Amino acid sequence: MGSLVKEDVKMKPFSFTIERGKIREFAMAIGDRNPIYYDVDIARKEGYRDIPIPPTFPTAIEMWGGLDFETLIELFGLDPLKVLHGGQEYRYMGELCAGDTVTAAPKLISSFEKRNLRFITIGIHYKNIDGNDVLYSESTIIERGRTQK
């Protein structure tokens, strides 16, 4: 069993406005050629209000919204050379499209050490402008080669 790490890490809530250009850039980087991410007429024909976000786009919302790599390193006192992404989960409750503004409330779900690895899990609840839950994101990051104290 791992040992719990005592932590009182407060992550600031943030908001983010989704833009068509950012979605296009993100889809292109993945090599995802689905036309719903590029052509608003096609997206609307498929039943979306505007260009929808790709399933993993919330990572861009988090990184560009304020919870980026450097911030996480600093908040949790991690060795940047030893951090890896262990797992990721998304639950989609509502449609998010270009033009929408979301607010994100991040919180620490768990933090523990097992052998010489440290596991940190962060959950983020997203709400739309009407205050409805639209998305939940949960990521687990792993710090390798941590020496037990």
Next chain:
Amino acid sequence: MSELTAIHKAQITHTQLVRYAGASGDFNPIHTVVPVGEKAGLDGVIAHGMLIMGMAGEALADWFPRKDLRKFKVLFSKMTRPGEKLTIKGRVTGETMEEDEKRLTGDVSIVNEAGELKLSGKFQIKI
């Protein structure tokens, strides 16, 4: 259980990792700066896990309407480096009722040309 059509991705390049860093906002230098990757003991740069999950997300929105995706959860296995060619595989495993909705359940995985597992995950799609 029914197999979904496998999707074959183009070879991953270092430039793609730089592009994904900018697009996603994840500027961890182990993904873009070779000497930093070497210092980290990774023998060069490695792809962002989220880029690999993004490819699985591409497959999901290819197999099903994007708007019907309800859950998507993955674990990252082996690291991916520039030069690798990945294939996304999926299958429908059954049906479930959640939040008063009938949903399909499925598995998704990503492997390289040697069959090395990069990612394994599960998804739910509203029927």
